[in-house]
Amino acid sequence: MKAAVYYENGTPDVFKYEDVPDPECHPKGVVIRVAAVSIEGGDTLNRWRGPLVTKPHIVGYQAGGEIVQVGSEVKHLRVGQKVTTVFNYGSHAELRAVPARNAWPVPDGFDIKLASAVPVPFGTADDCLFEFGHLKAGETVLIQAGASGVGVAAIQLARRAGARVIATASSDDRLERLKPLGMDHGINYRRDDVVKSVMKLTDRKGVDLVVDPVGGATLQSSILSLAYRGRISMVGAAGREAMTVDVSPLMAGNRSLTGVFLGAEIATDRAHTMIQRLVDEAARGEFKVVIDKTFPLKEAAAAHAYIESRQAVGRVLLIP
């Protein structure tokens, strides 16, 4: 099969488009013919500095497609079925193997391209808001990096749950594209101070919950934006900065900072069911899967470079 591979970490130009052996089907797994690769923020971070588990390495968490092989011990999936899948690596290819547990059937009529982009961003957003963030109707939530894949999902799920939604992004254009998704107030953090803006918007109370996929200096602004008893779901390091923050404001206000990692939950029945629910809800049009742009798989380098140029809102796909 063809795959976008790399032999060393680095900038997007480390990608090469090569022939590699087809993946083998594990007795408890499936192999899919990939119809769409949803490039995750974690894929760009892994390309930059993640471990090369295979060599050449095929990066990538998330892809959707049609099952072409089913392991001998798998009874609930069949050849020809459309599924969306998540695994630690291997999405940037024509074929990918995953544990059967990490494949979610896609309802008939739901575009596989959209389905490919649901599990990680929406599953992560759901866990940040509800399982770990305990968001309730009437609360105010701050979504850092609102235009990210996780951010676009979190804005919609928070709004649907009856929360007031504030989001940050690096430009007014990006914030404009978040309004139709349910964002109540946008903060362009390149122009305006996030903490001051949050305090102004909340009558100096602060927000009840922050979803923070950026870390570093952004995480510091998240801590300083919290209301009394406010919570943070810290879920990523998109800012690529050291996580050196002053946590002292947490104690004085009975505030909390919780790390969230979907990967550690994804094999549980709870997370599996949650992701299937989100796939089904997306198929019914209950929220929007935002696809910014698609590239051919052989242009993986250009697609990663585009994401890192900070122009994308939502997801960028690769099509084999």
Ligand SMILES: NC(=O)c1ccc[n+]([C@@H]2O[C@H](COP(=O)([O-])OP(=O)(O)OC[C@H]3O[C@@H](n4cnc5c(N)ncnc54)[C@H](OP(=O)(O)O)[C@@H]3O)[C@@H](O)[C@H]2O)c1
């Ligand atoms: N823990 C988990 O389970 C989990 C699950 C999914 C994702 N994540 C993590 O969450 C983060 C976001 O993932 P995603 O898929 O939503 O990412 P994404 O779609 O690629 O978006 C990342 C966003 O971060 C913002 N950003 C801020 N500083 C940046 C920098 N120095 N370089 C690049 N972007 C920067 C950009 O928005 P602006 O330009 O508007 O600031 C960008 O759009 C990643 O760190 C990812 O690894 C964690």
